[in-house]
Amino acid sequence: MPTPLQAVHRAMEGVWRIESGRIIASVARIVRDVGQAEEIAQDAVVAALEHWPQDGIPNNPAAWLMTTAKRRALDRVRAATLHAHKHEAFEQELDTLGASVTPDFVDALAQAQEDDIGDDLLRLIFTACHPVLSTEARTALTLRLLCGLTTGEIARAFLVPEPTVAQRIVRAKRTLSEAHVPFEIPQAESRSERLASVLGVIYLVFNEGYSATAGEDWMRPALCDEALRLGRVLAGLAPHDGEVHGLVALMEIQASRTHARTDGEGRPVLLLDQDRTRWDPLLIRRGLAALARAEALATQPGGSGLGPYALQAAIAACHARAHRADATDWHRIVALYDALCEVAPSPVVALNRAVAVGMAWGPKAALELVEQLAAEPQLRKYHWLPSVRGNLLAKLGRHAEARTAFEQAAALTQNARERALLQERAHSLG
Template identity: 75%
Template structure:
């Protein structure tokens, strides 16, 4: 197999896997089995595409192949169960789901009451029979196409822990015969918080990719945005839903300015704000107003308010950093975490000077969950550079680069190590 074909298959799988799993899950009503059947389709592609060439619509090819595998499995199961009288009618109904054109298949699914297999897959993976951690990990695996290592990095926990959560989650769902459907009434409200967490983690993985050669994976950002907007329509009285949508819209508005012509990262304070998407900013501010009208802001709403401070500033030097510090203070009270505190330290440095921020960061150096988090030494390096402690700053940036798994991040951090005389900026990407 040529390296080009292999890379193409990998890219197609990364984009289409979640949709294929969701489409098959609607047939077999078992997300673990659906993932296995989708993997069978991937194996078929690896066997056939090198010889026959990549199809014009590779997503449709994979979807059809996976659904055919599902039909074969259902036929075998029905025959083994001895239910001959029912098999004909059931298979006719199932075969109607196999639509050669993948776009038509999605259109047909979205014509349902909620109309989205991906959304059903999220709520199934977030079923109350699972722990919160398992719901998030499983949904990231099935819908985000993330590897176990990437999910572990997002959670700042060991990779084997995430692997065990995913395996146990699929077994639990199968044993409990969890239906592949959307929750109703009180059950919808109970499961919404976990779904919001999942959607935002998927968005974050697209916004700043954990690993690989690309700084962003816009397909994941767009999928998370789409699911967030659907959730907002489903739950118009839920302030945190609108808060999450606002946050994603405002962050997504910066996409065009976050990389230069060569694909290298551009940090927030260095971005050309004329390239920010004004439509997405308006959408984000409108969603934030809806969240505020529904009561006190929750964690997503507060983060959206922080993003709004940046969006409203016509230039970087017009940013209201004192207001951002106050918002981080409120966020830390609601959801205290080392990452929130690190972000707060960056804001303190911009509002009150690097010395004040360095005191906060130095207290965090022993935090175990941040030992492999590249932005801790990166932020410290930026603060040291501003204080003129150049040798220490260079060492921190080199250490940060050694922790980075994304090639663009690593290059950015090495550039900071080699060019400390460049204008200082907020060091955590935004």
């Protein structure tokens, strides 16, 4: 039985994973500085770890953290304002804000978790995706602020060393602060400049929920839900951008498989083994409708064709339209991967294409492609490379080599469920 302190730490970890983005975003709206906002949110976590073991975990831990963080943010702004000798009217405004943060505010937060149209989380993403930052820094910072991911988890998602990610995050917060970047959703002209980075961030958040890089759970559905929500909001802000609809389509279709991706004990179930009657038909319909919008925008006069997200959505749609695994149109999927390699080439895309080639033309053809990818620096610590290789070797009857490949994959993954699955596959070839 866990001790009270252990129970507090578990509760805190769960709440922070889900709510950190909302808390940091709400605080950032007050202090107008994402670096300070994260510090204040972390201060609220420290306060919780001091009070909860004695007082008990509150009924609404997220609201407790939000209230504590907002109070500290208001205190910091008030102190800064007084120090700068701002005029009395502003102090009165802060006093009014402070007066509204009462014990009853906890209950109010429980009833109203959403902010005004300007969704604070979306403001946070656009702020962190400001052009003053590099693409890598934008994404790393937003994953850190929005999802509460550790630098290690972000590093695994990026396939880069952890110190590199840590430096990016520190420098990004300093740069935003020194450049006095406003905490806002930019106007249409500036919004389009940041859109590609924002889409990338949202999809990385979704992927972290869809296949968690670390931890005891195969998935983190709350992250998928949050990414979907942000994607839908963004589609409302940019209704004529095909890639926005393409990303929404991709996430909707992939999310439709959520209930079929684990068995009754939480163990992973791979795509070809899933019970497709458990796929969510509503999410599939929504995804196909979003894909149709993306395709219509891509083919209209002046359209630039399908982008990376719309192409990936089209691949996902091939699976969604197949009622059985053996009815999947793998030849079309290979053709779509060919197009994806043209517009967004990467070793990971090439690896996924190799899997599709194996399904369309057999494991021998696919293994030749996978062996060529073994020298790619970005894939050296990517567990799916030896996993795919092991699967192809097993199909070819080369069981000893396949077992070694699955063991290598198991050693590389940080997700406990995934590791167990890979170890099980290695053991089955013994």
